[in-house]
Amino acid sequence: MKYNLLVGLLFIATWPFLSHAAIQQETIDRAEIKQGTVDFEPTGQQTVKNNSGTAINAGRDVTVNNSRTIINQFSGIDKITLNTDRGKKAKVLYEERKYQEALVVLDDEEMDYEKRVVLASKKQLEDQLNKNKVQRSDLATEYVLKAKLIARDPQLGRERVQRAQKIFEKALSLDKTPERQLEYAAFLQNNNKLSDAEELYRKILPIYRTRTEEDFDNYATDLVGIFIRLGVLVGKGSTRWDKADEYYREALAIYQKLVKKDPDFNQIEQARILYGLGALAANNSTRQIEAEKYHREALRIYRQLAEKDPDSYQSDLAGVLNNLGLLLANDRMHWPEAEKYYCEALAIYRKLAGARRKK
Known part of the structure; x- marks a missing residue:
């Protein structure tokens, strides 16, 4: 009886170690499958080596790691x-x-069916949205056409601009693309709504900057046009000539890149930029030489354009000749040349006036 009691006490005392050994063996088996092979060191200590031969601890650490893995799989479910x-x-x-x-x-079958239904519904909605987008764009285009017709209707008198402006805004309420906003800004500028036009130009300028950076060939000319229009608009006020000069210079830098890529690129915008820069420089008595340089370069381009298409560019050519004459007239040494440019501009203006009378 005492012997049996002693054996029982001994078994109870060693059970935790036996249990740990069993757990250790199980975790070693798992580690062997997962990490590599199990070796028995001469000291009797069991270690696990991975496929590269690096020894790793086996036993309680592996058991804890496995437990943590299971726990991690369930973590976050409570937050869903x-x-x-x-x-x-x-x-x-x-x-x-x-x-x-x-x-x-x-249930997989039930959820998969609902997935198909939802995706089909999504496709229908996308198709409907695309159709609606096209309809809005078409209707907006019709509003723009109506606005332009109203703006040219002489029977409406002073009301035509205000009425056309309201129609333009209806178009934008349907399809407010950067292209339509640019068109509207040009309309406002052409009809002396300068503050509204400038505000709109400034709003779309970052969009066209980004577009030009991403697709230079397709958007550079649009960006040049915005800079030129801002230069013209801002240059009308004597307090912001520096800002106008900045816009023109940005336009010129982009346009020079266009001409570098394609030497045959239409030079009309470059001529307008040079003309604008010359006009701004002429307002500063310390920049007369610079102003003369810009005017002469613009004159060279306008002469080429007028030779190819007189009906389109004779008026612009006469304007440059007249302004260059004004600039040179400030210096007695240049009076003969100034007179020559004045006479040439006058001959063109007379010719244009005669053509209008015949019509």
């Missing part, structure tokens, strides 16, 4: 927000540790 009855039911079962029942609730 579910809006459907099915999802809420599955979560309740999970919280009750009924994992298999939760999986049954989340």
Whole structure:
């Protein structure tokens, strides 16, 4: 009896170590499958080596790591927000540790069917949105056409600009693209709504800057046009000539890149930029030489353009000749040349006036 009691006490005392050994063996087996091979050191200590031969601890650390892996798989489920009855039911079962029942609730066949229905509905909505986009664009284009017709109707008198402006705004309410905003800004500028035009130009300028950076060939000319129009608009006020000069210079830098890529590129915009820079420089008595340089370069381009298309560019040519004459007239040494330019401009203006009378 005492012997049996002693054996029992000994068994109880050694059970934790036996249990740990069993757990250690199980974790070693798992580590062997997962990491590599198990070796027995001469001291009797068991280690696990991975495929590269690096020894790793086996035993309690592996067991803890496995436990943590399982825990991590379930972490975050409590934070999931579910809006459907099915999802809420599955979560309740999970919280009750009924994992298999939760999986049954989340039925594959039922969920896959709903997925197909939802995706089909999404496709229908996308198709409808695309159709609506086209309809809005077409209707907006018609409004723009109507606005331009109203703006040219002499019977409306002073009301035409205001009425056309309201029609333009209807178009933008349907399809407010950068292109339509640019068109509207030009309309406002052409009809002396300068503050509104400038505000709109400034709004779309960053968009066209980005577009030009991403697709230079397709958007550079639009950006040049915005800079020129801002230069003209801002240059009308004597307090902002420096800002106007900045816009023109930015336009010129971009345009020179265009001409460098394509020497045959239409030079009309470059001529307008040079003309604008010359006009701004002429307002500063310390920049007369610079102003003369810009005017002469613009004159050279306008002569070429007028030779190819007189009807389109004779008027611009006469304007440059007249302004260059004014600039040179400030210096007695240049009076003969100034007179020559004045006479040439006068001959063109007379010719244009005669053509208008015949019409």
